[in-house]
Amino acid sequence: MQDELLRQSQRGLPEERPRPERLRTDCPVLLSERLVLRAPHEKDIDALAHLANNPNVATMVSRMPHPYTVNDAADFVRRAKQGGIGKCVYAITKAETGHFLGCCGIEPIDEQTVEIGYWLGEPHWNQGYMTEAAHVLIDMVFRTRDIERIDARCRVMNIGSRRVIQKCGFQFQGSAMFPALAMGGPVAVEWFRLDRKTWISLRSWGGMR
Numbered sequence: 001m002q003d004e005l006l007r008q009s010q011r012g013l014p015e016e017r018p019r020p021e022r023l024r025t026d027c028p029v030l031l032s033e034r035l036v037l038r039a040p041h042e043k044d045i046d047a048l049a050h051l052a053n054n055p056n057v058a059t060m061v062s063r064m065p066h067p068y069t070v071n072d073a074a075d076f077v078r079r080a081k082q083g084g085i086g087k088c089v090y091a092i093t094k095a096e097t098g099h100f101l102g103c104c105g106i107e108p109i110d111e112q113t114v115e116i117g118y119w120l121g122e123p124h125w126n127q128g129y130m131t132e133a134a135h136v137l138i139d140m141v142f143r144t145r146d147i148e149r150i151d152a153r154c155r156v157m158n159i160g161s162r163r164v165i166q167k168c169g170f171q172f173q174g175s176a177m178f179p180a181l182a183m184g185g186p187v188a189v190e191w192f193r194l195d196r197k198t199w200i201s202l203r204s205w206g207g208m209r
Helices: 042-052 070-082 129-144 159-167 196-202
Strands: 035-038 088-094 100-110 113-120 149-155 171-180 185-195
Touching: 035 129, 042 070, 042 100, 088 129, 100 129, 113 129, 129 149, 129 159, 129 196, 149 159, 149 171, 159 185, 185 196
Parallel strands: 113 149
Antiparallel strands: 035 088, 088 100, 100 113, 149 185, 171 185
16 A cells, blocks of 8 residues: 655655554445445455556555565455554445455544555556545545545656546645655655645535546
8 A cells, every 4th residue: 555655855754754543443334436445355365466466556556565465465454454554444346246446545644644545456447446436535534534634645657646646636745755665665756635625625526537
């Protein structure tokens, strides 16, 4: 998943920051027109390993290894259940079939900020699934968490992820280098932010699709 947000470079943002305890423990099942977002479970392991074992995915996600094995997927599900990966992790699934498509989630940055992270299997790109999932996740966060802003980041070269971020109303804040496990070192990333006031003005999402 995409996790500790960049705050480095000229902005004086630390490379690693201590995490506060979880903001809330409840992570309700989320529904959209075509999707169900729910907790990852053991039945997802094979599909998760298959979709994540793709360099086009792994090189865009900061803490995803490559190659990505069934053992990695099993460990991910275990840690997600224990709250060790972010504080609210979802499997993105198709409402009609239950098929696993990818993952998304949030992680606290400070008392007033969380970061959103996500990835989608390559066969499901360019179908609007990720924007749809991000919308319902963002709505849940602002409606149930006492926070003022959501941060997001993506690699500079990740046009699809940037498009999702912009469709959700995030505004560009800056850029920096950030570690990427699959790349074996830091990569250039862009940092975006959505505040509560902006979300209130966009929450119907009517003009953002």
